[in-house]
Amino acid sequence: MQSIKDTIHEVIFAVLPVAVVVFILQFTLIWLPMEVFLQFLVGLVMVTVGLILFFVGVHLGLLPIGEMIGSALPNTGKASLVVLFGFLMGFVVTVAEPDVRVLATQIDLVSQGEISKNLLIFVVALGVAIFVGLAMLRIILNIPINYILIIGYGLIFILAAFTPPHFIPISFDAGGVTTGPMTVPFILALGVGVARVLGGQSASADGFGLVALASIGPVLAVMLLGVIFG
Amino acid sequence: MRDIKIFYGFSHVLAEVAFALIPLSILFVFFQIFYLKLSKQKLINLAVGVVLTFIGLALFLQGVHVGFMPVGEQMGSVLGNLPNKWILIVIGFVLGFVATFAEPAVRILNYEVEKVSSGYIPQQLMLYTLSIGVAVSIALSMGRIIYGIPLWYFLVPGYLIALILIRFSTQTFVAIAFDSGGVATGPMTVTFVLAMAIGVASAVEGRDPLLDGFGMISLVALSPILSVLILGLLYGRKEKEIERECELEAEVNSNNYKKGNSQKDS
Numbered sequence: 001m002q003s004i005k006d007t008i009h010e011v012i013f014a015v016l017p018v019a020v021v022v023f024i025l026q027f028t029l030i031w032l033p034m035e036v037f038l039q040f041l042v043g044l045v046m047v048t049v050g051l052i053l054f055f056v057g058v059h060l061g062l063l064p065i066g067e068m069i070g071s072a073l074p075n076t077g078k079a080s081l082v083v084l085f086g087f088l089m090g091f092v093v094t095v096a097e098p099d100v101r102v103l104a105t106q107i108d109l110v111s112q113g114e115i116s117k118n119l120l121i122f123v124v125a126l127g128v129a130i131f132v133g134l135a136m137l138r139i140i141l142n143i144p145i146n147y148i149l150i151i152g153y154g155l156i157f158i159l160a161a162f163t164p165p166h167f168i169p170i171s172f173d174a175g176g177v178t179t180g181p182m183t184v185p186f187i188l189a190l191g192v193g194v195a196r197v198l199g200g201q202s203a204s205a206d207g208f209g210l211v212a213l214a215s216i217g218p219v220l221a222v223m224l225l226g227v228i229f230g
Numbered sequence: 231m232r233d234i235k236i237f238y239g240f241s242h243v244l245a246e247v248a249f250a251l252i253p254l255s256i257l258f259v260f261f262q263i264f265y266l267k268l269s270k271q272k273l274i275n276l277a278v279g280v281v282l283t284f285i286g287l288a289l290f291l292q293g294v295h296v297g298f299m300p301v302g303e304q305m306g307s308v309l310g311n312l313p314n315k316w317i318l319i320v321i322g323f324v325l326g327f328v329a330t331f332a333e334p335a336v337r338i339l340n341y342e343v344e345k346v347s348s349g350y351i352p353q354q355l356m357l358y359t360l361s362i363g364v365a366v367s368i369a370l371s372m373g374r375i376i377y378g379i380p381l382w383y384f385l386v387p388g389y390l391i392a393l394i395l396i397r398f399s400t401q402t403f404v405a406i407a408f409d410s411g412g413v414a415t416g417p418m419t420v421t422f423v424l425a426m427a428i429g430v431a432s433a434v435e436g437r438d439p440l441l442d443g444f445g446m447i448s449l450v451a452l453s454p455i456l457s458v459l460i461l462g463l464l465y466g467r468k469e470k471e472i473e474r475e476c477e478l479e480a481e482v483n484s485n486n487y488k489k490g491n492s493q494k495d496s
Binding site for chain 2: 015019026035036048055058075157
């Protein structure tokens with residue numbers, strides 16, 4: 001019960017301050033018709049209730065599932081399997097990530113369907129998947145995270161030179177939203193679980209850094225999509 | 231009043247959420263059969279969680295669809311048509327600050343950083359640094375839209391500084407810094423503030439919403455990375471000095487301590 005109370009508290013504090021500023025703006029500068037503003041309030045209530053239920057559900061169901069799979073993974077004994085399941089986990093979690101969906105919807109709307117929502121979600125999920133797989137490999141082979149970060153961002157900046165300009169902001173935003181309320185706890189649980197069994201001494205330092213890698217993948221993936229789209 | 235949309239298009243959202251959660255469920259069933267073999271009672275608990283997630287995600291997306299996205303865009307376009315456009319920069323700053331200052335995920339990060347830096351980076355300091363960082367990011371994004379500045383001009387120096395700072399930080403700090411990129415992009419930023427930015431970009435003449443409206447999240451995500459790295463560097467120096475003193479002392483006392491310490495460093 002205490003955790004549900006905490007969740008309610010958390011969501012309200014995440015949502016309310018911005019809502020208050022919007023209220024002030026509406027009645028000083030914006031003056032949208034009352035009907036439209038009521039529509040905002042409807043959205044506010046639904047988003048708040050939705051987020052509370054979502055977080056409670058994630059704590060009850062999805063997070064334990066992530067932890068269990070994370071700690072079961074190394075028991076499969078094979079490094080190749082750990083990498084493969086890391087890949088699959090990265091994919092399925094990103095597909096379920098609310099922030100990714102919202103961004104994809106907005107891009108779909110603004111581009112008037114040219115960059116479709118489902119294609120974008122698929123590409124972003126693939127990018128996360130590949131980099132979570134790589135992150136598993138990194139933990140197994142004990143490669144310092146700095147190398148991968150520098151190579152990853154280096155690649156991003158090289159690829160950016162060949163990407164059509166209107167794909168650049170979208171790709172970087174795609175990297176930002178993959179670190180949403182679903183992915184972070186899930187992937188952290190996975191990483192800490194795997195690092196504990198495989199990484200040896202520096203388990204905590206190995207577990208960290210996964211989220212960082214997970215946000216390089218989608219940037220590269222969406223840029224590649226832009227290169228292909230032309 | 232009768233035009234208020236609440237469950238308009240909800241069936242699409244339900245289908246979407248189902249498709250979002252099915253892959254994860256399949257993967258779990260696979261693990262359940264081959265590796266986990268959980269008891270029935272545990273499975274029921276998990277199922278309750280998944281159902282709650284389903285309902286929550288559906289309500290959240292529906293609220294974004296009928297409320298935040300359309301109204302955010304309209305508000306943005308009203309603001310984009312104001313004669314004094316610089317006020318958008320102020321509004322962006324305020325939105326970024328309040329969104330981060332109260333965000334619970336940010337507090338968790340601050341606590342973590344305080345712990346890892348063994349108290350050298352106090353939570354309050356982190357909180358203000360981060361909130362101002364995000365505030366500046368959103369203010370810059372609004373400025374970008376008003377004056378049509380390419381995202382590059384901010385991203386390249388931002389990431390360059392980050393990559394240079396990596397060289398001077400410890401592994402743990404680098405990992406935390408890059409992991410923290412996500413905490414600042416709270417639920418309101420991606421849904422409402424972004425919609426507002428898109429609205430502004432479509433209202434200001436000569437701006438392409440696709441090119442100028444997006445990019446805000448990437449700037450917001452960059453600010454915690456820079457905040458953690460810079461604070462880590464400033465306070466890390468102090469920490470290292472004290473560590474060195476400790477090491478000297480330890481050398482006198484015993485060699486074992488030093489061994490433990492260098493292991494921690496590696």
